Each structure stands twice: as structure tokens, then as C-alpha cells.
Amino acid sequence: MVRMTSVVQAKTVVTCRNVTKEFGQGEARVLALRGIDLDIFAGELTLLVGPSGCGKTTLLSVIAGILDPTDGEIVVLGTDLRRISNRQKVQFRGENIGFIFQQYNLLPALTAVENACVPLVIGGLSKREAVQRAGRLLSEMGMGSRLHAMPSQLSGGEQQRVAIARALVREPKLVVCDEPTSALDAHTGQLIMELLRDIALQSDRAVVVVTHDARVFQYGDRIARMNDGRIVSIETNGNSREL
Amino acid sequence: MSWIAWKMLTGDRSKYMGIIFGVTFASLLIAQQTSIFCGLMLRTTSQIRDIRGADIWVMDANVQYIDDLKPLSDIELYRVRGVSGVKWAVPLYKGLSRARLEDGNYQQVILIGVDDATLVGAPEKLYEGSLSDLRLPDAIIMDRAGYRQLWPGEPFRPGRTFEMNDRRAVIVGICDAQPTFQTFPVVFTRYTQAQRFVPRERKLLSFVLAEAEDGIPTSELCRRIEDQTGLRALTGQDFAWKTMVYYLTRTGIPINFGTTVLLGFFVGVAIAGQTFYTFTVENLKQFGTLKAMGLSNARIVGMILLQAVTVGAIGYGLGVGLAALFGIFTQNRTKLAFYMPWWVLVGTGAAVLLIVVVSSLLSVRRVIVLEPAIVFR
Incomplete structure (x- = not known):
């Protein structure tokens, strides 16, 4: 399933330079990220892997603009996230970044199609139009018969499909996924990863996936291995580069 | 959203x-x-609101609320009538009396005596009887709630009697009256009749009800009455407020x-x-x-x-x-x-x-x- 690397280097979507992140103060201070240097490219599925507590999710949060780094440079789609206001960052996220969560984070009171259309509504589209567009996307993903089902009526795989549709409905240039397969069985996890691969390939957008599930490593174009807040190696199509 | x-x-x-x-x-x-x-x-103001037909209530200067009765001398009625701008002024008795019923039971009642000649202050809405019947000897008109309280379940019977101050009172009508704070029956009668239904006292005039001549503002007449008589003169609305303020601040x-x-x-x-x-x-x-x-x-x-x-x-x-x-x-x-x-x-x-x-x-x-x-x- 590993895709051949393009001869021409794809466009850089995310640039991290010497990114650090500290939590707490004094003796309780924890250094979660210790000088991360990482590039993420459009058209690639990048995996952030490593043991629990190594800083994968913290790095994903920094890349997604929902957590400010303590130091370093983080540029997403040409925008230095440290140089824009919180308000601009909120708008930036809405327009450019799609989120997929481990526990799907669907709003339980909304139907599948309503959940999927939320980013469009946030973007200012009317409910009617947003539902139409989200419905089309869900149908393309094989969820046409489940549009009006509540999240509680959907299987884990179906819920994750809705979450993926929600992440993609506003056509973002960057999709960040936190353990998207960990709550799913092996087969469903495989289907979800294939869905993510297809989206990454077809839409020329970057997908970043945090995972510790070795079964999905095969889907990554680039695998950044982390340990103790550092990227220890980056593997591209089987070629590993120690850092 | x-x-x-x-x-x-x-x-x-x-x-x-x-x-x-x-x-x-x-x-x-x-x-x-x-x-x-x-x-x-x-x-607390129901008896003020029940007395219709008069703009101004005149009372002792120290009266604090409707039930704080400080009887006036009958001469005060004439002094009020003598104030320039008063179209007319009539006496009003208000007090408590004890009714002795046919079965020997006693019941406190609120007794209101209205002017004999004009019947100003008498109830406007009667369910039974006629206001003119109030001119009959010993006649009284009772409020409907009071009648039901004294004779529960019994229909109105014209001519029914009871006693107040050992005097016979004859019910000639049933009227509408606002429920009172004490929930006692309300009995209307003529002023002179009311004086017989209560034990004799030197002063029995509770209030003087007055009306301003055309063109004279009520507030102006109140000021004139107070200046010339030393009594308190209030509009019905002001008296109601004064009564409510008393209950608000003193209870x-x-x-x-x-x-x-x-x-x-x-x-x-x-x-x-x-x-x-x-x-x-x-x-x-x-x-x-x-x-x-x-x-x-x-x-x-x-x-x-x-x-x-x-x-x-x-x-x-x-x-x-x-x-x-x-x-x-x-x-x-x-x-x-x-x-x-x-x-x-x-x-x-x-x-x-x-x-x-x-x-x-x-x-x-x-x-x-x-x-x-x-x-x-």
C-alpha cells in the first residue's frame, strides 16, 4: 500500500523548527516537546508514532494551532501561527484544518449529516446548503443510507466515517487525526486508513495521523518516530533517517 | 449555529x-x-376602593391607615364643608361591630355608615335588593362573601335579621365588596343607623368624604382643607398607598x-x-x-x-x-x-x-x- 515517492518534492504544508512545549512550572515542569524539526508535505500521509507520553498528541495540537508552542517556529500553509492573534487562529483553523478524533467527538444530539455539516455552518453556510453538501460527501463515503441516523445508532466505523466527512467537508488543506483507528477493530481500522489514504492522494492535501497502532504504519508516506519529546527518526518509503 | x-x-x-x-x-x-x-x-385597601363617588378622604392628621381610626367631632364635617372649593362633604362611619345571629352566635363585622341623604359611599353593585331600601328602618346591606360566611349554603332571604349592639338589623340587600384583610363580613348602613349599631361614644365620625368643585384640582383642594382644618386630606389613591405603606413598613x-x-x-x-x-x-x-x-x-x-x-x-x-x-x-x-x-x-x-x-x-x-x-x- 505504500505509495512511491514523487520525484518532485511536494509543497510543504507544515514546517516545525526547534519547537518546544513546556507544561507546568518549577518542579512540576514537564518538557513535552524538545526542539522538534519536522516538515509535512501536501499529498502525503504523515504518521507520528511512538510510545505513550512521547509527545505525539502535543505535537499534533501544536501543528493544528490549538496549542501554542513555548518556543520555536511553526508555519502552517505559509502562516506563522505564533504571529497571528487567537481570533485569527480560530478562523485559520476553521478554514484550513480538518480534525479527526480518537473518540470521534460527534455531537450526540445531531444526526450524521448534521454532524458532518457543522464546519460549513461555522463557516457561515446556511443549514440547508450545508446539509446538502455534507450529505453528498457522506454518500460518496458509503453512508448514504445512514444520513439521518443519530451517532448512538452508528457503529464505530460509521461514526469515524462521519467524523472524516466532517473533517473534509470544508475542503481543508491539512487534516489532523488523533489515533483514528484505536477504537476500531482491525478490519474497520484498515478501511478507515484506506479512506484517509484516498483522501490524501486525491485532494492534494496533507494528512497527519498520530498513532501507536503498528498495523497502520503501512499507510504512511512518512513516519516520524518520537520518543521523550523528540523525533528520533523519519522514515520515508522504507528509508529511515536517524536524527 | x-x-x-x-x-x-x-x-x-x-x-x-x-x-x-x-x-x-x-x-x-x-x-x-x-x-x-x-x-x-x-x-388592606379594599374598603377605600369600595367607597366610590368621593374624590377626597378627610381624616385626623394622625391616621396612618384605613383601620387606624381616630374619630372626629361632628363639627369637623361642617368645617370641611366651609372650605372654599368643596362642592360637597358627607360623613362616613367605619368601625367594627359585633353581630349576634339568630342562633346566638357572635361574629365581628365591618360596619360602614354612609351619608343618610346622598348614600355616598354605598356599594355600587348589588346582587340582591335595591340601594333605596337602605333608607328603610334598621336596614343594612351585606356583602355576598359575608352573607355566605354567616349563613353558609343558604340563599338570600330578604328581611333576615340579626342584632348589633342590641339593635335589630334587617338585611335588605346583598352587595359586591372587595375581600377585606380581616375577612370579616362588610355591613353597609346609613350613618345615623350606624351610630345606633355601635356603643355610644362622644365622637363617631370616622372620615369626611368630599368632592371638589369643577375646575379645582383635587390636590389643591386637599391642600386647602389641610391648611384650614388641620386635618389630613388625601385622595382615595393616596390614602390606599398610605395604608399599603403602613403595612409594608410596620408589619x-x-x-x-x-x-x-x-x-x-x-x-x-x-x-x-x-x-x-x-x-x-x-x-x-x-x-x-x-x-x-x-x-x-x-x-x-x-x-x-x-x-x-x-x-x-x-x-x-x-x-x-x-x-x-x-x-x-x-x-x-x-x-x-x-x-x-x-x-x-x-x-x-x-x-x-x-x-x-x-x-x-x-x-x-x-x-x-x-x-x-x-x-x-
């Missing part, structure tokens, strides 16, 4: 009902207790009801606030997800306020509706004082708004400081 806020609010029926219940209960308690309080205050009624109303408010804050706060806190991850997806704090605050105002409006409507139903149901079945003026509705609405705003502000704070990174935890 309003439809999403609405769906989030109503998605969990039990929590939604819990919040509605809290606001409804608070609203009901505040509106009902305030209305009972208003009803009681209104009853424990406002504190008792105020405590209950305040309790209702705090219960509302506690139930609605706690439930709403818990509701929002439990939805923090959902709000975090929305924040991550690009929803601004301002719009989230808008969603929470919309949810709060929605439950507030529904709870308020149910609460005041139930309070009104309570009032309608008890009005003709019990002696409960209940009066719900428009400002009780407005005041209850303001209290409910305060409850939901306070509740939502507590929740809003949590959402505003919420880091969207919570979604990955």
Missing part, C-alpha cells in the same frame, strides 16, 4: 427537563408568592413574603444554575470540538446564552402560567388573596432572566478558558 445550540440543549431530554423544571419552579414560586403578597396588600408581611420570594429565587439559581452549569460542563468536550473546528468564543457564548434564554423563557412561561392557574383555581374556592398585576410578570421575568444569565455566565467562563486541545485528551 442557533439550531445546533437548540439541538444540544434538547438532545438529552432528562437534563433539559431538569433545567426547565428548575426555572419553572423558581418562576412559579416567585410569581405565586408575589401575587399573594400583592393580593394581601390590595385587601412583618413583606419580610415573610420577601423571604419566600428570595428563597424561590435562590432555589431557582441553585436548581437551574447547577443543572445548567453541569449541562455545560458535561458538554465541554463538544464545545472544545467546535472551538477546534474554528468556532469563536463569541459564537459559543452566543450559543450558551441562547440555550439559557430558551430554558428561561420556557420555564418562565410555565411558571407564571401555573401561578396564574393557581390564582384562577383558588379565586372563588378559597379566601386566598391573589392578585397578579403586570409588574409581577415583569418582575418575575427579570428574576428568571437574572437566574439564567447568572447560571450561563458561570458556564460561559468555563467554556471561554477552555483550551481546544482538550479534544485530544
Whole structure:
């Protein structure tokens, strides 16, 4: 399933330079990220892997603009996230970044199609139009018969499909996924990863996936291995580069 | 985003009902207790409102409220009549008498003696009999509630008698009268007749009722009467206010009801606030997800306020509706004082708004400081 690397280097979507992140103060201070240097490219599925507590999710949060780094440079789609206001960052996220969560984070009171259309509504589209567009996307993903089902009526795989549709409905240039397969069985996890691969390939957008599930490593174009807040190696199509 | 806020609010029926219940209960308690309080205050002035046909009440300068009787000398009536601008002035007796019924039982009654010649102050609405019958010997007109209290279940019987001060009183009519604070029957008779129904005292004139000549403002005439006689002259409305102010400032009624109303408010804050706060806190991850997806704090605050105002409006409507139903149901079945003026509705609405705003502000704070990174935890 590993895709051949393009001869021409794809466009850089995310640039991290010497990114650090500290939590707490004094003796309780924890250094979660210790000088991360990482590039993420459009058209690639990048995996952030490593043991629990190594800083994968913290790095994903920094890349997604929902957590400010303590130091370093983080540029997403040409925008230095440290140089824009919180308000601009909120708008930036809405327009450019799609989120997929481990526990799907669907709003339980909304139907599948309503959940999927939320980013469009946030973007200012009317409910009617947003539902139409989200419905089309869900149908393309094989969820046409489940549009009006509540999240509680959907299987884990179906819920994750809705979450993926929600992440993609506003056509973002960057999709960040936190353990998207960990709550799913092996087969469903495989289907979800294939869905993510297809989206990454077809839409020329970057997908970043945090995972510790070795079964999905095969889907990554680039695998950044982390340990103790550092990227220890980056593997591209089987070629590993120690850092 | 309003439809999403609405769906989030109503998605969990039990929590939604819990919040509605809290606001409804608070609203009901505040509106009902305030209305009972208003009803009681209104009853303190019922005898002032029942005396129609006169603009001005003249009384001793030290009278504090309608039942604080400081009898005047009969000469005061003539002094008032002598004030320039007085079109006419008539005497009014008001006091308590003891009625001895046919079966030997006694009952306190409120006795009102109106001017013999003009019958100014007599009841306007009669269910039975005629006002002119009041001119008959020993004639009295009793209010309907009083008649039912003295002879429960019995129909009106013209000519029925009882005794006051060992004098025979003959019921010639049944009238409408506002329920009184003491809930005693109200008996109307002529002024001279009233003097016979009470033990003899040197002074029996309770009030002088007066009317201003055309073109003279009532307030101006009141000032003239006070200047020339040294008595207190008030319009009916001012006298009613004076009476209510007395009850408000000199009795424990406002504190008792105020405590209950305040309790209702705090219960509302506690139930609605706690439930709403818990509701929002439990939805923090959902709000975090929305924040991550690009929803601004301002719009989230808008969603929470919309949810709060929605439950507030529904709870308020149910609460005041139930309070009104309570009032309608008890009005003709019990002696409960209940009066719900428009400002009780407005005041209850303001209290409910305060409850939901306070509740939502507590929740809003949590959402505003919420880091969207919570979604990955």
C-alpha cells in the first residue's frame, strides 16, 4: 500500500523548527516537546508514532494551532501561527484544518449529516446548503443510507466515517487525526486508513495521523518516530533517517 | 449555529427537563408568592376602593391607615364643608361591630355608615335588593362573601335579621365588596343607623368624604382643607398607598413574603444554575470540538446564552402560567388573596432572566478558558 515517492518534492504544508512545549512550572515542569524539526508535505500521509507520553498528541495540537508552542517556529500553509492573534487562529483553523478524533467527538444530539455539516455552518453556510453538501460527501463515503441516523445508532466505523466527512467537508488543506483507528477493530481500522489514504492522494492535501497502532504504519508516506519529546527518526518509503 | 445550540440543549431530554423544571419552579414560586403578597396588600385597601363617588378622604392628621381610626367631632364635617372649593362633604362611619345571629352566635363585622341623604359611599353593585331600601328602618346591606360566611349554603332571604349592639338589623340587600384583610363580613348602613349599631361614644365620625368643585384640582383642594382644618386630606389613591405603606413598613408581611420570594429565587439559581452549569460542563468536550473546528468564543457564548434564554423563557412561561392557574383555581374556592398585576410578570421575568444569565455566565467562563486541545485528551 505504500505509495512511491514523487520525484518532485511536494509543497510543504507544515514546517516545525526547534519547537518546544513546556507544561507546568518549577518542579512540576514537564518538557513535552524538545526542539522538534519536522516538515509535512501536501499529498502525503504523515504518521507520528511512538510510545505513550512521547509527545505525539502535543505535537499534533501544536501543528493544528490549538496549542501554542513555548518556543520555536511553526508555519502552517505559509502562516506563522505564533504571529497571528487567537481570533485569527480560530478562523485559520476553521478554514484550513480538518480534525479527526480518537473518540470521534460527534455531537450526540445531531444526526450524521448534521454532524458532518457543522464546519460549513461555522463557516457561515446556511443549514440547508450545508446539509446538502455534507450529505453528498457522506454518500460518496458509503453512508448514504445512514444520513439521518443519530451517532448512538452508528457503529464505530460509521461514526469515524462521519467524523472524516466532517473533517473534509470544508475542503481543508491539512487534516489532523488523533489515533483514528484505536477504537476500531482491525478490519474497520484498515478501511478507515484506506479512506484517509484516498483522501490524501486525491485532494492534494496533507494528512497527519498520530498513532501507536503498528498495523497502520503501512499507510504512511512518512513516519516520524518520537520518543521523550523528540523525533528520533523519519522514515520515508522504507528509508529511515536517524536524527 | 442557533439550531445546533437548540439541538444540544434538547438532545438529552432528562437534563433539559431538569433545567426547565428548575426555572419553572423558581418562576412559579416567585410569581405565586408575589401575587399573594400583592393580593394581601390590595385587601388592606379594599374598603377605600369600595367607597366610590368621593374624590377626597378627610381624616385626623394622625391616621396612618384605613383601620387606624381616630374619630372626629361632628363639627369637623361642617368645617370641611366651609372650605372654599368643596362642592360637597358627607360623613362616613367605619368601625367594627359585633353581630349576634339568630342562633346566638357572635361574629365581628365591618360596619360602614354612609351619608343618610346622598348614600355616598354605598356599594355600587348589588346582587340582591335595591340601594333605596337602605333608607328603610334598621336596614343594612351585606356583602355576598359575608352573607355566605354567616349563613353558609343558604340563599338570600330578604328581611333576615340579626342584632348589633342590641339593635335589630334587617338585611335588605346583598352587595359586591372587595375581600377585606380581616375577612370579616362588610355591613353597609346609613350613618345615623350606624351610630345606633355601635356603643355610644362622644365622637363617631370616622372620615369626611368630599368632592371638589369643577375646575379645582383635587390636590389643591386637599391642600386647602389641610391648611384650614388641620386635618389630613388625601385622595382615595393616596390614602390606599398610605395604608399599603403602613403595612409594608410596620408589619412583618413583606419580610415573610420577601423571604419566600428570595428563597424561590435562590432555589431557582441553585436548581437551574447547577443543572445548567453541569449541562455545560458535561458538554465541554463538544464545545472544545467546535472551538477546534474554528468556532469563536463569541459564537459559543452566543450559543450558551441562547440555550439559557430558551430554558428561561420556557420555564418562565410555565411558571407564571401555573401561578396564574393557581390564582384562577383558588379565586372563588378559597379566601386566598391573589392578585397578579403586570409588574409581577415583569418582575418575575427579570428574576428568571437574572437566574439564567447568572447560571450561563458561570458556564460561559468555563467554556471561554477552555483550551481546544482538550479534544485530544
